[in-house]
Amino acid sequence: MDTYFKQKTIARNVALSGTGVHSGKKNNITIKPAPENHGIKFQRVDLPGTQPVQALFKHVVDTSLATVLGSNGAIVSTIEHLMASFAGLGIDNVLVEMDEYEMPIMDGSAKDFTQVFTAAGVAVQGRPKHFMIVRKPVRVEQGDKFVEVIPEPCFKITCSIDFDHPLIGKQELTYDRAKNNFEKEISHARTFGFIQDIELLKKFSLGKGGSLDNAIVIDKDKILNPDGLRYPDEFVRHKLLDSLGDFSLLGMPIQGHIISHKSGHTLNHAFIKRFLENRDAWETGPAKMESNT
Known part of the structure; x- marks a missing residue:
């Protein structure tokens, strides 16, 4: 096995x-x-x-x-x-x-x-392991943002982002647990923020431990980190990383395909709440028919 x-x-x-x-x-x-x-x-x-x-x-x-x-x-x-x-x-x-x-x-x-x-x-x-096996789609929307899950015989997660900034723009990435390597492809992706937002956080005594050593900091037309990006699409890779962390709070891995667009922690958790409430959309048990190719 x-x-x-x-x-x-x-x-x-x-x-x-x-x-x-x-x-x-x-x-x-x-x-x-x-x-x-x-x-x-x-x-x-x-x-x-x-x-x-x-x-x-x-x-x-x-x-x-x-x-x-x-x-x-x-x-x-x-x-x-x-x-x-x-x-x-x-x-x-x-x-x-x-x-x-x-x-x-x-x-x-x-x-x-x-x-x-x-x-x-x-x-x-x-x-x-016991899994939450998705039987019916569940979706949460907030304006043009959404998170949904659909039945799939394996675990996949697709994240897309769309920032009105020349260095980010539209990015999309799918992680398939059976085909992709988390350590090499996802784990190195860093959190990111815009210089004006970071300055605002510090005014409210937040972001006290933030620096170029632990975040990608973006100005109007450049990335301030001297070494640049670790991946060309590091921004969406980090959003996917955050989503993996958020969805793990279900307490069991999902057997299904999560798709999110412009989501963050708050919408991810609103989705989890909706998903758990839709009791006929999932069942728990050993994984069934997962592809390992």
């Missing part, structure tokens, strides 16, 4: 440190293996007595600037890049210990997380 269909954890503890992009606060994190059916949980070790926060949609408390979870008196913020790394590598069960509320931004991508997990080793466990 393809090991994709088995639950996975990491083979040993890994540790990283970095600064939160909005808070500017240093966070030391340790990610530990966890048993089957544990799921992904965040433990605030700086708040003794608080229970772990499970990485599930029902615990999302804010999506205005990042994905924020909250439960039992603890919050964890800006988790989407780490969650994308778990989703991209098929990791189901870990405990993430952290001593601050905001995940470190690292270099603005999922690269550092992905590399430490790959170096530590991804351990295949005995029990099978």
Whole structure:
């Protein structure tokens, strides 16, 4: 059997440190293996007595600037890049210990997380994964933006963006878990922002940890990062990375094709809510007839 269909954890503890992009606060994190059916949980070790926060949609408390979870008196913020790394590598069960509320931004991508997990080793466990198998289309629209999912015998995600800026414009990308390599093709894509937006964030005491070391910064006619882009279409690749992180909060991988246009965290989470409410549009169980070519 393809090991994709088995639950996975990491083979040993890994540790990283970095600064939160909005808070500017240093966070030391340790990610530990966890048993089957544990799921992904965040433990605030700086708040003794608080229970772990499970990485599930029902615990999302804010999506205005990042994905924020909250439960039992603890919050964890800006988790989407780490969650994308778990989703991209098929990791189901870990405990993430952290001593601050905001995940470190690292270099603005999922690269550092992905590399430490790959170096530590991804351990295949005995029990099978369960999937959310899409049976009927579900769609959420907001003006000219939308997110939808359609039945498909494998997991795919297609993202498109359309920015009125000469350096971005229209970009579209499809990621097929059976054909594409997350680590090489998606994980290195960094978050991005426009110089005027970043200046505005800092006026409101946000973006304290942001710099050219952890984001692509765009001016009217140029990219300010000295080394330029990592991929010609890095912008849409990062939007796809964020989406992988957001949709992983369903708690199970999807068997279906997600298609999004001009979406962000808020619309992604509105879609998840609609998807979960449409109980006749999906079922849970082992994956069926997934193509592995």
